[in-house]
Amino acid sequence: xxxxxxxxxxxxxxxxxxxxxxxxxxxxxxxxxxxxxxxxxxxxxxxxxxxxxxxxxxxxxxxxxxxxxxxxxxxxxxxxxxxxxxxxxxxxxxxxxxxxxxxxxxxxxxxxxxxxxxxxxxxxxxxxxxxxxxxxxxxxxxxxxxxxxxxxxxxxxxxxxxxxxxxxxxxxxxxxxxxxxxxxxxxxxxxxxxxxxxxxxxxxxxxxxxxxxxxxxxxxxxxxxxxxxxxxxxxxxxxxxxxxxxxxxxxxxxxxxxxxxxxxxxxxxxxxxxxxxxxxxxxxxxxxxxxxxxxxxxxxxxxxxxxxxxxxxxxxxxxxxxxxxxxxxxxxxxxxxxxxxxxxxxxxxxxxxxxxxxx
Amino acid sequence: xxxxxxxxxxxxxxxxxxxxxxxxxxxxxxxxxxxxxxxxxxxxxxxxxxxxxxxxxxxxxxxxxxxxxxxxxxxxxxxxxxxxxxxxxxxxxxxxxxxxxxxxxxxxxxxxxxxxxxxxxxxxxxxxxxxxxxxxxxxxxxxxxxxxxxxxxxxxxxxxxxxxxxxxxxxxxxxxxxxxxxxxxxxxxxxxxxxxxxxxxxxxxxxxxxxxxxxxxxxxxxxxxxxxxxxxxxxxxxxxxxxxxxxxxxxxxxxxxx
Ligand SMILES: Cc1ncc(C[n+]2csc(CCOP(=O)(O)OP(=O)(O)O)c2C)c(N)n1
Ligand code: SF4
Ligand SMILES: [Mg+2]
Numbered sequence: 001x002x003x004x005x006x007x008x009x010x011x012x013x014x015x016x017x018x019x020x021x022x023x024x025x026x027x028x029x030x031x032x033x034x035x036x037x038x039x040x041x042x043x044x045x046x047x048x049x050x051x052x053x054x055x056x057x058x059x060x061x062x063x064x065x066x067x068x069x070x071x072x073x074x075x076x077x078x079x080x081x082x083x084x085x086x087x088x089x090x091x092x093x094x095x096x097x098x099x100x101x102x103x104x105x106x107x108x109x110x111x112x113x114x115x116x117x118x119x120x121x122x123x124x125x126x127x128x129x130x131x132x133x134x135x136x137x138x139x140x141x142x143x144x145x146x147x148x149x150x151x152x153x154x155x156x157x158x159x160x161x162x163x164x165x166x167x168x169x170x171x172x173x174x175x176x177x178x179x180x181x182x183x184x185x186x187x188x189x190x191x192x193x194x195x196x197x198x199x200x201x202x203x204x205x206x207x208x209x210x211x212x213x214x215x216x217x218x219x220x221x222x223x224x225x226x227x228x229x230x231x232x233x234x235x236x237x238x239x240x241x242x243x244x245x246x247x248x249x250x251x252x253x254x255x256x257x258x259x260x261x262x263x264x265x266x267x268x269x270x271x272x273x274x275x276x277x278x279x280x281x282x283x284x285x286x287x288x289x290x291x292x293x294x295x296x297x298x299x300x301x302x303x304x305x306x307x308x309x310x311x312x313x314x315x316x317x318x319x320x321x322x323x324x325x326x327x328x329x330x331x332x333x334x335x336x337x338x339x340x341x342x343x344x345x346x347x348x349x350x351x352x353x354x355x356x357x358x359x
Numbered sequence: 360x361x362x363x364x365x366x367x368x369x370x371x372x373x374x375x376x377x378x379x380x381x382x383x384x385x386x387x388x389x390x391x392x393x394x395x396x397x398x399x400x401x402x403x404x405x406x407x408x409x410x411x412x413x414x415x416x417x418x419x420x421x422x423x424x425x426x427x428x429x430x431x432x433x434x435x436x437x438x439x440x441x442x443x444x445x446x447x448x449x450x451x452x453x454x455x456x457x458x459x460x461x462x463x464x465x466x467x468x469x470x471x472x473x474x475x476x477x478x479x480x481x482x483x484x485x486x487x488x489x490x491x492x493x494x495x496x497x498x499x500x501x502x503x504x505x506x507x508x509x510x511x512x513x514x515x516x517x518x519x520x521x522x523x524x525x526x527x528x529x530x531x532x533x534x535x536x537x538x539x540x541x542x543x544x545x546x547x548x549x550x551x552x553x554x555x556x557x558x559x560x561x562x563x564x565x566x567x568x569x570x571x572x573x574x575x576x577x578x579x580x581x582x583x584x585x586x587x588x589x590x591x592x593x594x595x596x597x598x599x600x601x602x603x604x605x606x607x608x609x610x611x612x613x614x615x616x617x
Contacts, residue, residue, distance in 0.1 A: 068435070070447065207410050209410055214428075215432075220422060
């Protein structure tokens, strides 16, 4: 297929990529700065072409439970929202993880806490990688840093979700959601056939044929010993994911003496900061975690043997920095630089922070 | 009535449908849940829908309904069953998709999901067990608990000044343009059981004829444990106290212009 380059917003890229990835259903509720996902889908009307279901739910609670229902019957389903809405979804997210259902959630973060601001933020890092909902569970968390990655991670997120029977989340922010960039959308992939569903999701509640036991989608297990076994199984799965699915990008790291660690829109700004610092003779590099969970712990531990110090640059009060410190385990100083409440730093401010905090 | 008048096929109430398995039910003696389970299983079997049914269980005493009827099931978070049903039905329009919910599940925590699924006219059936109490958690007040009734969380009786009025949610649902068939039944006598079965069958048939519209079958039920009564006394008490507040009959049947 010819690589047609298009210009669009990150949120629009999510919508178009979903249709092209063979998504069966999208369930959402409007909230800035991600409403374009639902708006684009409603404008394109994919139910007339691929048969994809698109529905505006009455709330984020309902939307995530629609996702649970759809995933439970073997369909490729997703939802998107922004921070306050994602807080409401946490009940459903925990149930998805507990019932081991594949699904895709998109959070285009805005500043909080509370109703906060509609401006970009990365303050939902903890919520995304440390839980959010109740219980010991993990989400496969992908952090796009471009409109291209917004498009690419829809397919990747679904693939990983189905591979591991686990919900995946795209953790973007208002910058990535709203900015317009060139993007090559993924090739069209048909929706799964019933035969493919039967093969990929033999556990799904699709209607019980005569030749198998009933399928039950549930997270309930009242026997503590059986529930412990379930949890042990989950933890083993999470370990496998940690071993196989870590993704990150290294920019100017080969000879770096100082290392920036940043994800999403912050990584884009840090990339510019690296250029400016290098012009000033500072050997600065950038490690960009692409998967926030599983976190690139090993790569960071290795860099702790090579660089003098690290600076975790995040649009929050210091969240990912805790994971960087855990990975580095005291070998080199790890500091945090952030802006809060919807304010975004400039590359120069980041270079200043490097000088003030870790040099 | 002579014995031979009773033993007729149309009076057969307690035959076990094939898809009701032999798992021992966890319900208390006299509980309405078990009877309604059997009716659902019978209707599914009689309609030939065993392979084409997806049920959604609530959080409440019926959470384990999936252990007793051999069809595919999804277990929803408390109150969210209609949201699951909405998605399943839209993604699998040829299936019979039904929820089974208690009064706490449907008319307290899940009110929004219930009203909006009905208002959208989802082609689903909602089987609503109204026993006027939270059975599973040990007998706390439900939105449907009658005025003056004592429960664990209104130990001196439901005071409408403190707790508001018993919620007649089905009366609300029947007003929605998206509902097609809304009925209130019970299972305290053989005749009532037969009527409820007919209502469930009608609701299920409506889900599959492509005309759309939500279908709600409320079953005014007993919870002898929560009510702290013998099953027989609970039935009597229900007739005397619940039925005046929740009168039986069809509240909406758009096909019959009701
Ligand atoms: C989010 C959430 N809140 C509360 C509970 C506790 N809980 C379980 S069942 C239930 C009430 C069930 O009552 P009802 O729906 O009337 O069902 P019944 O047991 O009477 O059939 C409650 C409050 C829960 N499981 N989840
Ligand atoms: S507590 Fe009430 S609703 Fe629950 S099984 Fe016992 S009688 Fe039935
Ligand atoms: Mg109840």
